Amino acid sequence: MNIQFLGATGTVTGSKYLLSAGSSKILVDCGLFQGYKPLRLRNWEHLPLHPAELDAVVLTHAHLDHSGYLPLLVKNGFKGKIFCSEATFDLCKILLPDSGHLQEEEAGYANRHGFSKHSPALPLYSEADAVRALAFFSPVSFDTDFQVCEGLRARLLRAGHILGAAIVILKNGDTTITFSGDLGRPNDLIMLPPSIVEKTDYLVVESTYGNRRHDPADPAILLGKTIRETAERGGVTIIPSFAVGRAQAVLYAIHLLKENGDIPATLPIYLNSPMAVNATEIYHRHARDHRLDYVQCEAMFHTATIVNSVEESIALNKKQRPMVIVAASGMATGGRVLHHLKAFAPDPRNTVLFTGFQAGGTRGASMVAGADAIKIHGEYVPLRAQVRQIDNMSAHADADEILAWLSHFSAAPKQTFITHGEPPAADGLRKRIEEQLHWACRLPDYLESVELP
Numbered sequence: 001m002n003i004q005f006l007g008a009t010g011t012v013t014g015s016k017y018l019l020s021a022g023s024s025k026i027l028v029d030c031g032l033f034q035g036y037k038p039l040r041l042r043n044w045e046h047l048p049l050h051p052a053e054l055d056a057v058v059l060t061h062a063h064l065d066h067s068g069y070l071p072l073l074v075k076n077g078f079k080g081k082i083f084c085s086e087a088t089f090d091l092c093k094i095l096l097p098d099s100g101h102l103q104e105e106e107a108g109y110a111n112r113h114g115f116s117k118h119s120p121a122l123p124l125y126s127e128a129d130a131v132r133a134l135a136f137f138s139p140v141s142f143d144t145d146f147q148v149c150e151g152l153r154a155r156l157l158r159a160g161h162i163l164g165a166a167i168v169i170l171k172n173g174d175t176t177i178t179f180s181g182d183l184g185r186p187n188d189l190i191m192l193p194p195s196i197v198e199k200t201d202y203l204v205v206e207s208t209y210g211n212r213r214h215d216p217a218d219p220a221i222l223l224g225k226t227i228r229e230t231a232e233r234g235g236v237t238i239i240p241s242f243a244v245g246r247a248q249a250v251l252y253a254i255h256l257l258k259e260n261g262d263i264p265a266t267l268p269i270y271l272n273s274p275m276a277v278n279a280t281e282i283y284h285r286h287a288r289d290h291r292l293d294y295v296q297c298e299a300m301f302h303t304a305t306i307v308n309s310v311e312e313s314i315a316l317n318k319k320q321r322p323m324v325i326v327a328a329s330g331m332a333t334g335g336r337v338l339h340h341l342k343a344f345a346p347d348p349r350n351t352v353l354f355t356g357f358q359a360g361g362t363r364g365a366s367m368v369a370g371a372d373a374i375k376i377h378g379e380y381v382p383l384r385a386q387v388r389q390i391d392n393m394s395a396h397a398d399a400d401e402i403l404a405w406l407s408h409f410s411a412a413p414k415q416t417f418i419t420h421g422e423p424p425a426a427d428g429l430r431k432r433i434e435e436q437l438h439w440a441c442r443l444p445d446y447l448e449s450v451e452l453p
Helices: 037-044 070-075 086-113 127-134 219-231 246-259 275-284 294-301 312-316 336-344 363-368 400-406 423-437
Strands: 001-005 018-021 024-030 056-058 081-085 135-141 146-149 151-157 164-170 174-180 200-204 236-240 269-272 324-326 351-354 372-378 379-382 386-389 414-421 448-449
Touching: 001 414, 024 070, 024 146, 037 400, 056 146, 070 086, 070 127, 081 086, 081 151, 086 127, 086 135, 086 275, 174 336, 200 400, 219 236, 219 246, 219 351, 219 386, 236 336, 246 269, 246 275, 246 294, 246 324, 269 312, 275 294, 294 312, 312 336, 324 336, 336 372, 351 363, 363 386, 414 423, 414 448
Parallel strands: 024 056, 056 081, 081 135, 174 200, 200 414, 236 324, 236 351, 269 324, 351 386
Antiparallel strands: 001 018, 001 448, 018 024, 146 151, 151 164, 164 174, 372 379
């Protein structure tokens, strides 16, 4: 076998791994690059092979940095199957068309207001492209072997992280390679812990928090404190949130805070992400994949007032009263949250609260780093609102939790490839694995190709 790293090297985005075995070629993950402009420009570059040469794609989960390139892959000639868990397929039916729609919307906005350097500004792909890609999906059950293509079999195990997230185990003859995908946390509020893996010949492991430990304090305490203090000074709490996974965790935590009297029961909560609304409904259909029972799911669903139309979204910006707005996207890279930031970021009474990892080069990372202004739709918006981050609400395992997961292996893999992390995080995890487990580790470069004997 041979593996080539087409993304998630030196960055947490763009996950794509090209695996070749004999005449067969597959991708594990097919994600978009996000963050710094040089990374985003890679989305427009040609892959090192024609998509028609690929036999299949196997997805670890639905987040766009793992799935968002699929519509372009299909548009450019891919005709194989896309394997994933059943919940991942349900989420991709929401995420991918929404991604295409947002790209069309943002390109149109840029053309109308003339702030793009391109004339005309074009989307990477359209909503129609994304809908066409869905016809190639072939969902499979967890813990069941299936044939990917000639010479390659696979099995998906639960990874935690978000609904449907999978650890992918691929087998070529007697040789096994395991992809961790994004590992969840053992004590997540909603998701089940990652499944245990005991043996593999080769391992590709994520390192988003590879050099950090999550604060052991209850993240709900800081969430409640921030919302309560912002409301007391007459402000609005804006929570940029990933529509899949994070929005649901935030809403359930807010439900518990209200139930316990930690924030006012009458404080208005708004969910301004149609995609998040649809994703939330999927939790009922996949009850075996998370911790919540039917009543808890219903409580999560009904915590917020749903903002459906663009007109309702615009009207929120004119409300002058304490409230909480949860809106996509989680790193403030696009979506409806940008319009709320334009409206509320200049007011020091307000708070922008991030509840997850902020990749380098994103607006979220800039805001957390202390920027006094942020560029939105070609204009700089003053940032006088307070900016807070709750790192330990992340759905990613931290360094200790990754090491604990790795400790279940009965033998060292022949080689462990550390990906999906900023350079300090990836190298930090490498050092810990080498020093504590004495495994052979490697930080692959972008487009690097490695033979797997």
